[in-house]
Amino acid sequence: MNNIYILGIESSCDDTSAAVIKDGIILSNVTASQSVHEEYGGVVPELASRAHQQNIVPVVHMALKKAGISKEQISAIAFTRGPGLLGSLLVGVSFAKGLALSLGIPLIDVNHLNAHVLAHFIKENEDDNDKPKFPFLCLLVSGGNSQIIKVNAYNDMQILGQTIDDAAGEAIDKCAKVMGLPYPGGPHIDRLARKGNPQAFKFAKPNIKGYDYSFSGLKTSFLYSVNEWKMNEPDFVNNHLEDLAASIEKTVVDILMKKLLKAAKDTGIKQVAVAGGVSANNGLRNAFRDYARRYKWKIFIPKFSFTTDNAAMVAINGYFKFLDKDFCDVDLPAYARMEK
Numbered sequence: 001m002n003n004i005y006i007l008g009i010e011s012s013c014d015d016t017s018a019a020v021i022k023d024g025i026i027l028s029n030v031t032a033s034q035s036v037h038e039e040y041g042g043v044v045p046e047l048a049s050r051a052h053q054q055n056i057v058p059v060v061h062m063a064l065k066k067a068g069i070s071k072e073q074i075s076a077i078a079f080t081r082g083p084g085l086l087g088s089l090l091v092g093v094s095f096a097k098g099l100a101l102s103l104g105i106p107l108i109d110v111n112h113l114n115a116h117v118l119a120h121f122i123k124e125n126e127d128d129n130d131k132p133k134f135p136f137l138c139l140l141v142s143g144g145n146s147q148i149i150k151v152n153a154y155n156d157m158q159i160l161g162q163t164i165d166d167a168a169g170e171a172i173d174k175c176a177k178v179m180g181l182p183y184p185g186g187p188h189i190d191r192l193a194r195k196g197n198p199q200a201f202k203f204a205k206p207n208i209k210g211y212d213y214s215f216s217g218l219k220t221s222f223l224y225s226v227n228e229w230k231m232n233e234p235d236f237v238n239n240h241l242e243d244l245a246a247s248i249e250k251t252v253v254d255i256l257m258k259k260l261l262k263a264a265k266d267t268g269i270k271q272v273a274v275a276g277g278v279s280a281n282n283g284l285r286n287a288f289r290d291y292a293r294r295y296k297w298k299i300f301i302p303k304f305s306f307t308t309d310n311a312a313m314v315a316i317n318g319y320f321k322f323l324d325k326d327f328c329d330v331d332l333p334a335y336a337r338m339e340k
């Protein structure tokens with residue numbers, strides 16, 4: 001059989017990314033991030049769409065160049081169809097459609113969340129075979145989602161629980177904003193937390209049934225506590241940056257791990273993965289290693305480059321759909337919110 005080359009395209013939020021995967025092995029993964037949002041303290045959708053327009057052609061060009069292939073060698077194009085910011089999605093979706101039509105090759109639509117989970121199957125080389133076996137659990141934690149997913153197969157994922165309000169990353173970013181840290185605050189909290197005392201401060205933990213999460217109370221509890229402490233000590237935040245960061249991080253990690261442990265116990269599944277932007281967090285990664293020892297889990301933690309939004313995860317998802325001949329029509333629209 002001929003080699004299968006999948007070009008993946010991701011543009012759901014503020015990263016324009018293109019990647020090439022050959023028979024499941026990564027050849028390139030090029031991402032242009034958008035610093036334009038930093039001064040606004042969050043992603044500005046219109047600015048994100050404009051930046052995608054500027055970045056998409058050079059990013060795809062670079063991904064093909066790094067992979068050492070011409071566009072005529074591509075077998076199919078996989079693109080993120082949703083969920084995400086509609087204006088951002090439209091840039092990648094339209095580009096993918098145009099290129100696929102001009103090359104006369106199949107198009108493959110990919111769900112962004114499924115792609116985060118399937119990032120665990122990206123192979124770096126022929127011998128990279130230590131991958132999760134089905135069924136496994138995946139904690140998907142990003143700026144927009146917090147879910148516990150039972151992964152039965154590449155194309156069969158069951159959401160056991162999810163946030164009923166804010167996502168974990170969103171809560172961390174909002175607390176970071178209260179502390180005056182730049183956007184996105186997650187990486188700054190991580191860096192500061194490494195030098196702080198996680199027991200220094202206590203914040204509200206939610207009491208939600210089942211496997212669902214809630215993070216909006218944490219953000220409020222943090223804001224009220226900080227305002228109260230500032231009344232006695234005006235420079236409170238700056239004087240306690242590291243302890244505050246470590247305490248928030250620990251609170252979020254404790255909330256995430258408690259439900260994940262419950263899901264693992266109830267299902268009897270001991271293969272547990274983590275995915276999404278927040279999986280870059282060192283406190284969460286350490287908690288996974290700790291739980292692996294305590295509960296005899298086999299854990300899967302992605303490489304840093306596959307934690308945040310990237311097109312390699314879209315390409316690997318596209319590769320599995322290609323093997324199933326699961327292609328889409330050129331008139332398929334993007335979706336900001338996708339029920340799938």
Ligand code: KG4
Pocket residue numbers: 013141142143144145168169170172173184185186187189190276277278279280281282307308309
């Ligand atoms: O998956 P992702 O790149 O995309 C969106 O959901 O848009 O996740 C971004 C989230 C942000 O909330 C960011 O602050 C968080 O991931 N994040 C982190 C770390 N790196 C990124 N949170 C905690 N620690 C980190 N090291």
